[in-house]
Amino acid sequence: MTSTQSRFREFKMPDVGEGLTEAEILKWYVQPGDNVADGQVVCEVETAKAAVELPIPFDGAVADLRFDEGTTVDVGTVIITVDTDPSAGPAEGGAAPAAEPAPESSGGQEGGEGEKRQAVLVGYGVSTSSTKRRPRKQQNGGTAAQQALQAEMNGAAPPPAEPAEPAAASGGPVVRNGAAAPAQDRPLAKPPVRKLAKDLGIDLATVVPTGRDGIITRDDVHAAASATAGSPAPQAAEAPAAAAPAVEPGARETRIPVKGVRKATAAAMVGSAFTAPHVTEFVQVDVTRTMKLVQELKQDPDMAGLRVNPMLMVARAFLLAIRRNPEVNASWDEANQEIVRKHYVNLGIAAATPRGLIVPNIKDAHAKTLPELATSLSDLVGTAREGRTAPADMQGGTVTITNVGVFGVDTGTPILNPGESAILAFGAVRDMPWVHKGKVKPRKVTTLALSFDHRLVDGELGSKVLADIAAVLERPKRLITWA
Structure with a gap:
């Protein structure tokens, strides 16, 4: 039987840029009790450089969201806890374990002695290098798709892909014998391209990639949409204007916090x-x-x-x-x-x-x-x-x-x-x-x-x-x- 401690996995706010120390949680896409799969986007955060979607690196059910939307969180702080074995019943003590203290460094330290967490593409696993650190609980490595993207960001050739079943149309988990399992052959695409495909109703698994190392580009998605509809590819939609803060009747001024970009x-x-x-x-x-x-x-x-x-x-x-x-x-x-x-x-x-x-x-x-x-x-x-x-x-x-x-x-x-x-x-x-x-x-x-x-x-x-x-x-x- 899975122990309570090993059942609950904690996902920490990653360094989504070089040297950034904090990020604001803009939106949660999941709530406690929701099932999540490896690679599924669970929230959107804004740093001093850009807004970024964060995918979760493991499967399970959401046990706890540690912060509300609009909260600024330090890099390395736990933001979500996932129960990786929800079928095992209620956890001992009735709750997920408390969050660990934030690590000393901005990137956070993971793994046991001799392992150091390195900054890689957001949500696509971690790499390790030899060093001396105090022991921490280990996390599983990324999927084949995650390792390929990580290798691309590090300038190395991607590892050979392992045989896998086709991904579901949504890019989510593959169902095997009635149970959800992580998609091992998830199409490689950056978050903006995934959003574009979602907006156009395009299944990324059906798109032929032309980008380096098999990564799907915006043009690939537009081409797929054009082929499906039999018409020219649509132009990107205009971004909505920033919502103006509500002004109370009679107010003579409005104060807007200066943060993010x-x-x-x-x-x-x-x-x-x-x-x-x-x-x-x-x-x-x-x-x-x-x-x-x-x-x-x-x-x-x-x-x-x-x-x-x-x-x-x-x-x-x-x-x-x-x-x-x-x-x-x-x-x-x-x-x-x-x-x-x-x-x-x-x-x-x-x-x-x-x-x-x-x-x-x-x-x-x-x-x-x-x-x-x-x-x-x-x-x-x-x-x-x-x-x-x-x-x-x-x-x-x-x-x-x-x-x-x-x-x-x-x-x-x-x-x-x-x-x-x-x-x-x-x-x-x-x-x-x-x-x-x-x-x-x-x-x-x-x-x-x-x-x-x-x-x-x-x-x-x-x-x-x-x-x-x-x-x-x-x-x-x-x-x-x-x-």
């Missing part, structure tokens, strides 16, 4: 503004030819199904300007008093979301073709609007673009994303009188603003970068001749 953004902007000496330069440019090219690309068969807009061309022009002036793609290492030149471009895109401003980035944007860049931009924006941007997608950026033109704004003086060297503001495209071939004519005109860190980018370099961007947008054939 907005709190982190505020701290980062203050730190950036008062650490890096900002310089901002401006230029107006005739983008009539670029706007015509955008319309032509929308009709190009090679760009079919992709979102082609002026932002895509601005991103391409920025990347080309960086290629011609690689010194701008750098960072300042204060501790070692060094300028760190980056030989890759992780292009950040500032995105306004109901939870605040976030800046996810496109990894290795410099190496992408135009269709690949269009796909990455669409995925990045769609995921941000859904509030499902992963913390890893907001780390390691080198330069950023902020599109203030979508709000009808001509330009601004953008503040650098911390650790980056430059940020480009793309203003609204307007019909304006412009001298063209010796005559004043109505042309499509926009204003660009480039802010840069004057410690490592001087006025000459910053001016060259901004001038190159403007030159490409004025005559987009330079995308070919300068390449």
